[in-house]
Amino acid sequence: MNSSREVLGSLLTIGDEILQGDIPNGNAHHIAAELREKGFRLQHIFTVGDREEEIAEMLLHCTNRSHFVIVSGGLGPTEDDRTNAAVSRAFGVPLIHDSVYVKWLKDELADRGRPWTEEAEKLSELPQGALKIGQEMAGYFLEQENVPCYFLPGVPHEMKYLMARFVLADLEKRFPQRPHYVKRVLRFQDVFESEIGHRLKQVDVEAWNLEVGYYPQLREVWVALGATADDPGEARMRLAEGEMVVLERLGREKMSGYKDDPLEKVVGRQLLQKSWKMAVAESCTGGLVAQRITSVSGASRYFDRGFVTYSNEAKMALLGLPQELLQAHGAVSGPVAQAMAQGAMEKARVEIALGITGIAGPTGGSRDKPVGTVYMACATAHDSRVEKHQFHGDRETIRQVAGQAALQLLWRSLCP
C-alpha cells in the first residue's frame, strides 16, 4: 500500500493549552484531513509546549525524517511564543528584521493610531531565509536542507486560511509525482460496530489494496475507504470496487449516504422529491430534531414548523392531545408519541410529522419507564409507525441518540 514515492510529512503543533487539556488539538485534525485529501501522508504529529529546546529538538527530528514539515503555533508576540527562537537554534540561522514586513506592520499600526511596541518588534523578526506568507498574520516558509517547512499561526482561522491559500498549493507544486489518493466515507444506519468488524474482516483488503477503517458514531457507523495508486483512474476504480464489496457485505439498504450527507440532508432530499412538507413535535429532545433538520440550507422548502411541547399544557394546546390520553398512558408512552406526530401533522397541515417523548434523565425515571425510555412516532396520511427505545448514557447522549433514531425513523418512512 505504501508506494515508495509517497510523500511523507511531519506535523509539529506547539502550545501548552493542548498539553494541559484545556482545548483539543483541532488544528492537528484539520491539517491531517486536508493533507490526506490531497494525497499527502503524515508520519506523525508531535505536540510540544512553549519550550525552545524541545521545539528545536523536534524540528530537527522532523526535518531529518520527512519530505515536508508543518509547524503550527508559537509565532505570536508574547514571551511564551518560542517558535522563531527554536528555528534559529535548530537550523543555525539568525533572526533578522524582514524589511517589507516591518514596513507593512508600521503602516498598519500607524493606521490604527498605535505606537511601535516591543511586541511589534518581535513580530517583525523572522529567521534568515524565511519567506513571509499571509502578510496580515504570522506565518512563513523556510527551506531546511531541501525540506520545505511551513510555519503557521496557532489561531485556527488563520492557520486554515494559510493551509488553503498557500501550503497545499505549494506542496502540490513541489511534489507533482506523488501517488494518487482517493478516499470516501460511507454512512451506515442501524448497524452495530461489532457486526461491521465481523463482516468487513471477510473483505480481503490486502488483495484490494484498500485502506478500510470504521468509526462508530451515534447509532451510525462510518466506513472510510482509501485507495492509493500511481494512476488516478486506477485509484478511483479500486475505490469503487471496494465500495461495492462493502455495500454487499453490510447491506446496501443500510447506507444512507456519504460523509457530507448527514441524515438530515438525506431526508430533506427525500421530502423535496415527494414535494412533501414536514413538522416535528418534540418533548425530551427539546428542539434537537428541528435544529438538525433546519441546519440544512434550503430546509424552509420542506420544514414547516416544530413544536417543543415540554409541558403537558403545551402538548394539549399546540397538538390537541386530550387530557385523558395523557392521564391514561402518561406523557412518555406510545399512544402519546403517536398523538403528537398526528397532532403535528394536522396542525401544521403537512404530509409527514414526527413525535418524540421520553425520559432523558438523569432524574424522572421509574421502574416501568427507566431513564432512557423514548417513544417516537412518524405519521403520514396513510401510515403511522411507533417505536419504543431504551437508550443508555447521560442526558446529552440519550437526547442525541434519540434525535438520530427519530431521523432514522423518518428516513425509513420516506424510503420507497
Add this chain to the structure above:
Amino acid sequence: MNSSREVLGSLLTIGDEILQGDIPNGNAHHIAAELREKGFRLQHIFTVGDREEEIAEMLLHCTNRSHFVIVSGGLGPTEDDRTNAAVSRAFGVPLIHDSVYVKWLKDELADRGRPWTEEAEKLSELPQGALKIGQEMAGYFLEQENVPCYFLPGVPHEMKYLMARFVLADLEKRFPQRPHYVKRVLRFQDVFESEIGHRLKQVDVEAWNLEVGYYPQLREVWVALGATADDPGEARMRLAEGEMVVLERLGREKMSGYKDDPLEKVVGRQLLQKSWKMAVAESCTGGLVAQRITSVSGASRYFDRGFVTYSNEAKMALLGLPQELLQAHGAVSGPVAQAMAQGAMEKARVEIALGITGIAGPTGGSRDKPVGTVYMACATAHDSRVEKHQFHGDRETIRQVAGQAALQLLWRSLCP
C-alpha cells in the same frame, strides 16, 4: 512556575486514523485533562502510525525524558497492532504468554462457544515483566528503568476506564510529593478576545505565579487560571487572588459562571430564583435555543414550550402575528422579532420569552438584509428589548452565534 519537583509525563498515541484525519485525537485530550486535574504535567504528546520502528523509537524518546509514560492504542489482535512488538524491540524484552491472562481468555472464549484463534494467541502475548491491568480488555503496566509505563487500549471507553481505575491512582501513589495544582475556568460574555488579551497583559502573572490562558468560544471567552504550589492551601489562595484580579480587569458583570456553568444553566437558575417560566419562538435558529435550554436537567421546571416557526403561516398560526406586520417589515425584522417574543409569552402564558428571526444563509440574503442579519427580542410583562446583529461565517456558525447571543440577551434581561 515550574517547580523542580513537578512530575512530567509523555503521552504516545498510536493510530493511522488520527494521522489520516479520519478522527480527532479525543483520547489525547481526555488523558491530558485528567492528568492536569491531578497535578501532573504532560511535556509532549506524540502521535505515530502503526509502524513498529517508529513506535519503538518514540518509546525510548519518552522514557529517556519523562517521569512517566502513557501509551494508548495498537494493543489489539490484528496485524496493524504493533505496540507490543515495539515494546519488545525498544526495551529488549521478549513477548511471552501471560498464563493468568491466557486462562481467562480461554475460559471467556469457551463461554461464548468460540475457538482459540490466532488473534487470541496474539492478544495473550505480553512483554516480559508486564502486569496486566483491566483483564477484560487490552492494557498493561511495565516499568522501564524506573519509569512507569502504562499501555492502554485505543478504544475510548476502555482507555477512560483504565485511566480512572488504575493509571491516575497509581501515579498518585508513586508521586505523593508532587506540587499541588488547582485550576479554574471562567466564562466571560460579550467581550472580545483582543480586549481580553490587552487587559490581561496588565496582570503580572509572573508575580502571581499563575498560569493564565484564554480561549475564544462563540461570543464567549474562557479564561483559564492555574496555580501550582507545594501547599494546597497556598495554591487555592493564589488562584482565588488571581480570579479577583481577572474579574476586576475584565468586568465582574461580564462573567457568567465557571466552566461547568454554560449560559443555559445560568439562566435556568435565574428563572428558578424568580419562579418564572419561559418560552422561545425561533425562526433561523430552528430549535437550537430550545435545545440548549432543555439540555439542562430539570429544565421542565422553567421551560414551558418552544415554537419553531419556520414558515410565515406558522408564525401567524402559533404566535398570532398579523399578516400585515410580516408584509410591512418582512419576516426578518425588529418588529417581527418583538412580536414573536410577545406572542410566545402570551400564548404560553409565561413571564418571559425570546423571539429570533434572521438569515442564516448561505442563500436568502439581500442588500438591505445580508446573510447573517439576525433580529432578536426578549419580552416580559414590563419590558421588551430588541437587538439587531450582523453575524459572519457559514450557516452553522451564524446559527450557533445567534443562539449564544439570544441566551446572552435572556441572561442580561434576567440579571438584577
